[in-house]
Amino acid sequence: METITIKDIAKALNLSTSTVSRALRNSYEINPETKKLVMEYAERMNYRPNPIALSLKDSKSKSIGVIIPEIANHFFSQLINGIESIAYNLGYHVVIFQSHDSYEREVANTNYLVSRRVDGLLVSLASLTTNLVHFQELMEKGLPIVFLDRVPNDIETHKVVADNFTGSYEATEHLILSGRRRIAHLTSPIYLSITTERLAGYKKALEDYGIAFDESYVKYCLYGGKIEAENEAAIEELLTLPEPPDAIFTASDRLTTGCMSVFQRKGVRVPDEVAIVGFTNISVANLLNPPLTTVMQPAMEMGQQAVELLIRLIEHPQKNDLFETRSLKTVMTIRESSVGKTVV
Amino acid sequence: METITIKDIAKALNLSTSTVSRALRNSYEINPETKKLVMEYAERMNYRPNPIALSLKDSKSKSIGVIIPEIANHFFSQLINGIESIAYNLGYHVVIFQSHDSYEREVANTNYLVSRRVDGLLVSLASLTTNLVHFQELMEKGLPIVFLDRVPNDIETHKVVADNFTGSYEATEHLILSGRRRIAHLTSPIYLSITTERLAGYKKALEDYGIAFDESYVKYCLYGGKIEAENEAAIEELLTLPEPPDAIFTASDRLTTGCMSVFQRKGVRVPDEVAIVGFTNISVANLLNPPLTTVMQPAMEMGQQAVELLIRLIEHPQKNDLFETRSLKTVMTIRESSVGKTVV
């Protein structure tokens, strides 16, 4: 794996490495003819500066690290596509790591990316992360971090989120207007920002329509490992309530499909017995049985905005503490899984 | 972002950097007491060796590059999970890049990864890649590369694939045994290995059951950009044939869901009018309408085996040219989308 270096060029052309370096960077203090000589030779030999040497020298890498819970999830893979499209155009490379919703892996990934001198970090928190010191320390050392989707409350920086409150409000309202009254909410762990925001929207809608909030209709499910069992147990509990729900609002890809699987196995008829609205970016919502009413997050756009903010932070370190939190509108698409009860 | 270096430790302890370095690597020639002193101090200050400096010095990085067409695809994200699980345990980091099925991006990603001194490459070819010199040159320079899923014919190295021929044969056979005779095949570009292998299995099954092969039943679809339009046009052609197919065997996630979308829009009844079997790892096959018969690739396992082969190649550069091509069995799951015609 021998590659050509500046030193080789210098030797071949009988120049010093400094001259070659400057010629390649088109410095004004180099004779145009020498420049041409060097550039042509470099071109011919297909010279590429060694980014590792540059990183070592400058302590930067022109790359940004992305830490997300899980790639195998449409929301996150769209997020990545958004991130990559912008980063690529701005000359940054994107290095992706999965936390698999584990705190330890999140910390390990963070450390590795930092040791690799990424210029900044884009993070969506693992669902099991409650301790944030690993990020706080880095921010104090001046590493730019932008959070997206699953963001922490106690860290001051740019954040990009979906308007979870409104999305959730609209979903719940839609179910109410479709004639449902006993609306359950299957959601993520309580210490995630998205959980509390969505819960708030759900509650507000119930309140606005004069429906009493019933805690037993809300189930918080861990992600990770044994999702199936988790789901099944939670749903089982819902279905065996004295007054079982006539609608369910699920808060993620996994929870939604998990819920539908359980309903399918148990022979629960959707939407006749229970209506479903999913807060999910699943790509085949229209092909499901029945087609699924979804609240979609603008994942691509969220990724794009987050990376823009991050790169701005990298290139113009902020004096003032004017951090913004951008909240992007969700899109509800109504399909059969939540049609009105009047049909029955 | 100041981090502690070996130099800082040396200064603090009044030693030379060489002594510190050796102490940290537990060299026999260092006084046990000095060692202890250094190690404790390093521990206390949370010292981590700078991997960039090491990469520069040794021209290796303890990381492997992965180039795949698209993350937002269950097959590939499971592949990644398989790769990561093994690589992580063996002390390697995984850097993921998407080619988005573009030849140019594949080349760009390759160059970048090489310049970053990855120790090896795991590649699933972009569907638009026909020229392989960028990989061939690297292999000649000694860079270990293992291909998986979409593998090239003309490069000698380890490869890991699904048994596309048999998987395809079984799918086709299943359709035949379900009473279908006019079986279409919607597949990827012809110059991909997976395309020809699957086509061969399809043809063989037809032949074995005495059904004439009809080229007009086979449609090759480009990936990338305008998938929808591509799909729709191809399917339109199939449906308007003098003898339209009564079954369709689709060769990828995208092709399968695209096909189902078109059928849904056009009101084509599945499986009554046309049966579908998809060569896909889509996770919600059972939730689709109708539940989809699938031939699944053992994605996780393919990733694991590929990375094992790669790391073996990295750590024990091969003398002999005994490269293996591992072919892993696919799993067919029969669901309603392909039930027998006798039902009608």
Place this chain on the structure above:
DNA sequence: TTTTTTTGTGCAATCGTTATCGGGAACGTT
């Protein structure tokens, strides 16, 4: 006591690149 061996440590080079400093040559100005 002298010589040899062992033990523990430091110096300097290396990896590829660039920034800093400095200097020689050619020219212009008094």
Place this chain on the structure above:
DNA sequence: AACGTTCCCGATAACGATTGCACAAAAAAA
């Protein structure tokens, strides 16, 4: 003739870590 500019270019020192070599001091052998 003496000095200041301008134009090109080179030597050197970083960046962080490892390592072959040298070398002093202490211990062992003579």
